[in-house]
Amino acid sequence: xxxxxxxxxxxxxxxxxxxxxxxxxxxxxxxxxxxxxxxxxxxxxxxxxxxxxxxxxxxxxxxxxxxxxxxxxxxxxxxxxxxxxxxxxxxxxxxxxxxxxxxxxxxxxxxxxxxxxxxxxxxxxxxxxxxxxxxxxxxxxxxxxxxxxxxxxxxxxxxxxxxxxxxxxxxxxxxxxxxxxxxxxxxxxxxxxxxxxxxxxxxxxxxxxxxxxxxxxxxxxxxxxxxxxxxxxxxxxxxxxxxx
Amino acid sequence: xxxxxxxxxxxxxxxxxxxxxxxxxxxxxxxxxxxxxxxxxxxxxxxxxxxxxxxxxxxxxxxxxxxxxxxxxxxxxxxxxxxxxxxxxxxxxxxxxxxxxxxxxxxxxxxxxxxxxxxxxxxxxxxxxxxxxxxxxxxxxxxxxxxxxxxxxxxxxxxxxxxxxxxxxxxxxxxxxxxxxxxxxxxxxxxxxxxxxxxxxxxxxxxxxxxxxxxxxxxxxxxxxxxxxxxxxxxxxxxxxxxxxxxxxxxxxxxxxxxxxxxxxxxxxxxxxxxxxxxxxxxxxxxxxxxxxxxxxxxxxxxxxxxxxxxxxxxxxxxxxxxxxxxxxxxxxxxxxxxxxxxxxxxxxxxxxxxxxxxxxxxxxxxxxxxxxxxxxxxxxxxxxxxxxxxxxxxxxxxxxxxxxxxxxxxxxxxxxxxxxxxxxxxxxxxxxxxxxxxxxxxxxxxxxxxxxxxxxxxxxxxxxxxxxxxxxxxxxxxxxxxxxxxx
Numbered sequence: 001x002x003x004x005x006x007x008x009x010x011x012x013x014x015x016x017x018x019x020x021x022x023x024x025x026x027x028x029x030x031x032x033x034x035x036x037x038x039x040x041x042x043x044x045x046x047x048x049x050x051x052x053x054x055x056x057x058x059x060x061x062x063x064x065x066x067x068x069x070x071x072x073x074x075x076x077x078x079x080x081x082x083x084x085x086x087x088x089x090x091x092x093x094x095x096x097x098x099x100x101x102x103x104x105x106x107x108x109x110x111x112x113x114x115x116x117x118x119x120x121x122x123x124x125x126x127x128x129x130x131x132x133x134x135x136x137x138x139x140x141x142x143x144x145x146x147x148x149x150x151x152x153x154x155x156x157x158x159x160x161x162x163x164x165x166x167x168x169x170x171x172x173x174x175x176x177x178x179x180x181x182x183x184x185x186x187x188x189x190x191x192x193x194x195x196x197x198x199x200x201x202x203x204x205x206x207x208x209x210x211x212x213x214x215x216x217x218x219x220x221x222x223x224x225x226x227x228x229x230x231x232x233x234x235x236x237x238x239x240x241x242x243x244x
Numbered sequence: 245x246x247x248x249x250x251x252x253x254x255x256x257x258x259x260x261x262x263x264x265x266x267x268x269x270x271x272x273x274x275x276x277x278x279x280x281x282x283x284x285x286x287x288x289x290x291x292x293x294x295x296x297x298x299x300x301x302x303x304x305x306x307x308x309x310x311x312x313x314x315x316x317x318x319x320x321x322x323x324x325x326x327x328x329x330x331x332x333x334x335x336x337x338x339x340x341x342x343x344x345x346x347x348x349x350x351x352x353x354x355x356x357x358x359x360x361x362x363x364x365x366x367x368x369x370x371x372x373x374x375x376x377x378x379x380x381x382x383x384x385x386x387x388x389x390x391x392x393x394x395x396x397x398x399x400x401x402x403x404x405x406x407x408x409x410x411x412x413x414x415x416x417x418x419x420x421x422x423x424x425x426x427x428x429x430x431x432x433x434x435x436x437x438x439x440x441x442x443x444x445x446x447x448x449x450x451x452x453x454x455x456x457x458x459x460x461x462x463x464x465x466x467x468x469x470x471x472x473x474x475x476x477x478x479x480x481x482x483x484x485x486x487x488x489x490x491x492x493x494x495x496x497x498x499x500x501x502x503x504x505x506x507x508x509x510x511x512x513x514x515x516x517x518x519x520x521x522x523x524x525x526x527x528x529x530x531x532x533x534x535x536x537x538x539x540x541x542x543x544x545x546x547x548x549x550x551x552x553x554x555x556x557x558x559x560x561x562x563x564x565x566x567x568x569x570x571x572x573x574x575x576x577x578x579x580x581x582x583x584x585x586x587x588x589x590x591x592x593x594x595x596x597x598x599x600x601x602x603x604x605x606x607x608x609x610x611x612x613x614x615x616x617x618x619x620x621x622x623x624x625x626x627x628x629x630x631x632x633x634x635x636x637x638x639x640x641x642x643x644x645x646x647x648x649x650x651x652x653x654x655x656x657x658x659x660x661x662x663x664x665x666x667x668x669x670x671x672x673x674x675x676x677x678x679x680x681x682x683x684x685x686x687x688x689x690x691x692x693x694x695x696x697x698x699x700x701x702x703x704x705x706x707x708x709x710x711x712x713x714x715x716x717x718x719x720x721x722x723x724x725x726x727x728x729x730x731x732x
Contacts, residue, residue: 003346003380005367122347122354146343149385153337154587160554161588164579165646167601179590186632187586194338201295202352202400203326204341211354213347213363 005213019127021222022115028229029053030108036236045232050103053110060118069110076102121145126212139204143195147188154187155180245407245438246271246294251308253289253298253462263289265462267308271440271455273406276433278449278470279442281459282485282665287442290459291409293317294440296325313406326352330400334412334663336392345379345387345395352403366402373431374398388540390421397428408432409440414448415663416583418540418691419729422448444487444665448731450474458484485666487694492726494697494717496533496677504530504565506654506685511560513550513709521546521558521709528702528714530565533680535696536689537728538706544689547706548656551687552578578654579647583662585639588646589631594623597631598645613649621645621675637668641675648679655679657688661695673698693729 032049036042050073057066080096087096119127121142128138158180167179218226246269253264264286271277279287292298293310299318310317313328333339342348349370353363371377376394384392393413400408410429414422426448432439433452441449449470456473458465465484481488505527513521521543528534536544550558553574561568569577582588591597599614618624621641626634631642640660647655657676661669669692676686676699690696696703703725705713715721 003367003371004344005346005350005364120344120347121342122344122351143341146341149343150337153385157582157584157587160549160580161582162590163554163575164552165588165590165601165650166576167590182590183587187584190586191338194333194335195341197297197301198331198333198339198396199341199351200301200322201297201326201329201331202341202403203323203355205321206323206326206355206357208357211357211360211363213350213354213360 004215016219016221017118017225018216018218018222019115019119019123020131020216021218021225022119023127024226024229025052026108026111026115028232029111031236032232033104033107036239040239041235042239045235049232050107053107053114056114057110060114065110065113069106073103073106076100076106116145116148119145120214122212123214123216125210126214126216129210129212130216135205143192146195147192150191151184151188154184154191158183245273245275245313246440247309247311248290248293249309251293251310252306253293254305255289256303256305258304260284262462263304264293267293267462267464269457269464269467271438273438274433274436276429276439276449276452276454277441278446278453278456278473279440279459280444280446280456280484280486281465282667283444285459285485286462287457287459288411289462291331291411291440291442294407295329295331295409296320296322323355326405327356327403328405329407329409330403330405332393332396332400332408332410332413334415336389336396336416339396340384340392340399343384345376345382345384348384348395349398349402352399356403363402366404370398370402374401374428388418388421389416390418390424390540393417393421393425394428397425401428401432405437407438407440409442411442412444412663413441414443414445416659418538419731420539422731426452444663446474446487450731458486460484482666487666487669492693492697492722492729494700494722496697496699497701497717498680506530507563508551509561509563511547511550511558511562513546513555513558515557519709521550523547523560523711526711526714528685530685531680531683532702533676533686533688533700535700535703535725536687536706537691537696537703537725538712542706543709544706545658546709547704548580548658548687548689552580552654552656554580574654577652578656579644579650579652580656580658581640581643581647581660583658585636585643586632588643589639592630593628594618594631594634594642594645595627597642598649600646600649602649617645617648620648620678637664637671640672644675644679648682652684654685654687657686657690659690659692660688661690661692666694669695670698693725696725696729 029049029052032045036046038046054066054069057069076099080100084092084096124145125138125142162179248267248269251264251267252262254262267290279290281287289298292302294312296317298304298306300322315328340348341351350363350367353366371380374394374397376398379387379391379395384395387395413425417425429439429452443449453470456470457467478488507527508523509525511521511523512519536547538544549555551562551574553571556571562574563569589597591600595614598617599610602610605613615624618627621644623638623641623645626638631639634642644655660672664672673695679686688695688700702716703714703721704711705728713724
């Protein structure tokens with residue numbers, strides 16, 4: 001029978017990359033964007049790091065995400081520069097400052113989206129096991145993978161319900177938040193409870209070694225990505241220690 | 245295979261009494277047992293006792309002895325039981341752990357640490373037996389409830405346990421999926437598995453079950469053969485709070501004067517280049533109670549969403565008594581009671597919930613209106629209660645009360661009686677009739693023949709986004725709907 005379970009290598013859906021490589025890429029981009037100053041060699045590396053998520057988003061055929069990313073980044077990059085001169089100090093500190101910080105957060109967030117979008121729960125668990133990370137750590141994180149789409153689904157349901165009752169307009173932001181979050185939390189708690197019951201009755205907590213049907217493993221493309229990431233991380237460490 | 249001896253159980257933090265009292269049963273290998281009874285009668289608790297959840301997941305007080313395939317439940321771990329007892333639950337959307345069908349089917353086997361080849365063998369076998377080849381490689385989020393439920397069955401099936409327990413597996417399924425679920429149960433039965441099914445909907449199991457155990461207030465009310473049970477008269481079934489598998493005979497057929505009507509023309513909705521709704525011309529009398537029936541994916545929910553103005557991209561016009569109404573106006577005039585009613589209760593008290601969004605009245609008028617509506621919906625007692633502390637049916641009524649307070653004219657229900665017993669179904673139908681008296685037009689998306697016969701006076705049958713048949717209860721229509729709902 002034709003099934004992904006018979007695959008021995010990462011497929012196009014996984015972008016031919018091992019989950020571990022993707023996690024490393026995620027870490028590299030976030031580290032550089034958050035921790036490094038725009039000095040020395042990083043004058044060149046930072047722009048490259050902002051382009052990387054864009055390339056990945058384009059490859060996984062989510063053009064909308066790539067466009068969002070582009071617009072969000074450009075806004076966060078240029079708007080503060082344009083308005084900073086015309087606003088009072090306090091506003092600049094709060095509002096414009098936050099916006100400017102966004103330029104540092106957005107690439108890391110996009111890489112995270114890319115990781116979630118191309119990695120299945122089983123692949124993630126498999127990768128974690130190869131790295132000998134204990135179950136107590138992997139199970140909660142893997143549930144998180146599964147929960148993102150659920151949150152989106154439930155959120156849409158609640159939005160519809162709010163429109164029907166004509167409540168929660170932007171005029172009362174606190175009310176809006178409450179009406180959204182209370183039902184969301186309640187249904188997510190219920191789903192989480194059902195989910196753990198169903199997983200436990202299928203032996204999720206078994207102490208034996210778990211077998212893995214997922215095709216994960218390193219290929220040429222993984223080694224290249226890992227080498228590049230490691231070089232950048234070393235440069236970052238050197239730069240922090242000695243200031244190149 | 246399964247023996248329980250004097251089992252008592254009380255849930256932690258409960259205001260009600262014991263969930264199980266002195267339950268003694270002996271179930272032989274290869275038996276298919278139907279567990280029935282009202283909501284809260286203890287059948288689900290009994291299921292949880294057998295699959296070990298009571299002893300190992302819930303915190304509560306338990307005594308008595310439960311032996312399942314030679315093991316004392318209280319002494320073995322849940323993961324050890326996983327090889328012996330496979331569990332399928334009620335809600336298809338909250339029982340898959342991975343996101344893809346293939347990986348979900350082998351999830352249990354992976355946990356057990358079976359070898360790679362063994363898992364592939366089990367996978368092939370279960371996929372072939374359940375005929376789910378076309379579901380492979382798909383994202384579980386894009387499947388229908390019935391398809392998800394089949395994958396859930398396949399996932400526990402791949403572990404090849406000797407015992408299967410199913411907790412209200414059909415409550416979120418359409419008629420076609422129930423047929424398919426029954427086929428799966430028949431396969432298990434043929435292979436000599438012992439099967440326990442807790443259910444409200446009974447007639448689909450008429451020729452599958454061997455034995456019926458009925459619960460009441462945590463005790464076993466009766467324990468009989470399926471043959472005898474399905475011969476019980478309808479009144480006796482209803483007395484036990486059971487849904488009776490009887491003939492489809494609409495009992496509600498008040499006639500509206502045809503003066504006012506809602507008419508739809510050229511309504512169309514396309515999503516991802518696929519036409520999911522396409523209705524040319526259609527008219528229903530204002531004040532009707534319309535049952536929208538059809539299988540999953542036929543466009544029932546889409547029709548409801550388009551009519552109440554939630555789908556912004558829908559083309560077409562809707563006229564009320566000859567006057568065109570825009571989607572924006574429609575959303576002001578209509579309300580939908582969702583399948584997951586938790587989504588639409590926002591505040592911290594019933595009182596506040598009902599009057600939410602009502603601003604054009606003085607305090608005094610508000611007070612009057614509130615007490616009138618609470619009275620009508622029979623929830624005055626719970627005025628100050630938190631909506632989330634109420635039962636499912638009460639929550640539904642709070643949601644409807646909110647719609648009444650906002651003067652909504654058209655009310656939609658998305659499967660309001662899925663998983664409800666006879667008494668609660670009756671309550672829902674009573675409140676629908678009450679709203680009919682007030683002159684509201686109501687649309688009910690449902691797979692429940694008993695609800696349709698209790699309170700609908702009009703029906704729409706949908707296939708592939710089109711209205712295939714519709715009308716009030718004439719002989720032909722009754723025969724058609726009856727054969728559509730036929731399950732035995």
